[in-house]
Amino acid sequence: MSTLILSPNIPNGDDFYAKLLNVHEGLSKEQSDALNARLILLLSNHIGNIDILEQALIVAKTAGRTS
Secondary structure, eight states: OOOOOOSSTTTHHHHHHHHHHHHHOOOOOOHHHHHHHHHHHHHHHHHHHHHHHHHHHHHHHHHHHOO
């Protein structure tokens, strides 16, 4: 079983984050949500490993919980 990488793994991560924010510039909330959905599906297809994707779903869901 593969393990989801949770430590920083993107060279120049701040630059990528800025690009991610920039691509949303000028979009409505609905357009931004649709862009996020397309990006998630594209990257999920690229990853192609259901074990990793399931781990990511769990981490993403629990990461925002405060209690």
